[in-house]
């Protein structure tokens with residue numbers, strides 16, 4: 001029942017983060033993006049208040065909560081118009097993987113900084129020739145004495161310019177079978193042989209996406225996450241579920257922001273006798289968008305609850321469904337919000353049109369709508385695969 005009715009603690013966290021979000025809001029994001037810089041002030045204020053590391057263990061400077069709490073933080077900042085996309089990556093994926101599987105040294109080195117926001121870690125799995133099929137990734141680490149040499153290419157990696165390191169998903173050769181198996185490496189962004197190139201995205205966001213070229217990047221043995229090379233897959237799944245849940249939070253926050261703008265407009269704007277919000281053709285789709293966002297949040301809360309209680313398998317299915325539902329609800333809410341404003345929906349002054357592209361991120365990343373439908377078709381419904 002805890003997932004259906006929000007606890008007093010969660011409500012309090014929600015309203016405290018909403019108050020912080022309100023202090024910044026959409027104008028801050030728009031201004032900062034125009035200046036071409038990251039949302040540093042909001043990031044460090046949120047870090048100082050303990051919101052960025054709310055999911056990380058207390059022993060390493062975190063809040064001792066889980067993804068349930070971190071998703072509230074992202075949703076509320078998004079609903080205020082200034083989402084911190086790097087929350088999906090730095091504390092949620094990287095922080096979770098290091099907290100669960102890192103060595104003691106890695107935990108001490110990284111978690112306090114990730115928790116208070118003074119350090120940031122990006123996450124790189126996507127490759128140009130693999131895309132949605134991450135079984136095909138070819139970034140490979142080979143041993144050189146006790147060191148590793150990492151070579152490969154990644155695309156669409158968010159926030160590399162802001163990050164101290166990137167958690168790179170690569171592969172190493174299994175000494176017994178000769179087969180390549182997934183492994184995660186902490187790669188400092190100032191490593192020799194590490195090159196980044198910004199990708200020109202049509203997105204009004206402070207976080208940029210990069211193509212990475214890793215050319216024999218030399219890494220010490222301690223860069224491999226965890227003690228054992230065999231734990232790569234487990235580590236990966238530990239990070240991917242929080243990523244999906246957090247993307248759902250990102251989408252729900254954005255959908256709520258757009259919907260609130262549309263409702264405000266529809267209450268006032270009068271072109272006949274009554275405000276346009278009195279016409280059901282305008283009111284009903286907004287009501288539907290609200291219902292869809294609420295339903296998506298319920299599934300997100302279920303996924304977060306399962307994940308935080310240690311049920312990785314149950315969380316996998318729920319996290320996929322939550323990401324799907326939230327991505328679709330967000331795209332529809334933004335579309336309807338833009339439409340509600342008529343011509344003003346497309347002006348820069350009202351700032352909604354740029355959300356049309358931003359909302360699509362939640363449909364594509366980190367796993368596309370179709371790949372989630374594939375997952376549910378095969379894993380949940382037991383239907384055969386076409387690929």
Ligand SMILES: Cc1cc2nc3c(=O)[nH]c(=O)nc-3n(C[C@H](O)[C@H](O)[C@H](O)COP(=O)(O)OP(=O)(O)OC[C@H]3O[C@@H](n4cnc5c(N)ncnc54)[C@H](O)[C@@H]3O)c2cc1C
Pocket residue numbers: 089123124125126130131132133155156157158159209361364365366367368369370371374387
């Ligand atoms: C803004 C943004 C930020 C990102 N940040 C990061 C990041 O920080 N780190 C990172 O590693 N990655 C990141 N990504 C990458 C993202 O995860 C990928 O774009 C996503 O996984 C899809 O891969 P792709 O773009 O190669 O599309 P493709 O895999 O080429 O897919 C193209 C289309 O084909 C469809 N398709 C593919 N296979 C099938 C199939 N079997 N059945 C049906 N349809 C199929 C897909 O659904 C999609 O519609 C980011 C992407 C964006 C847009």
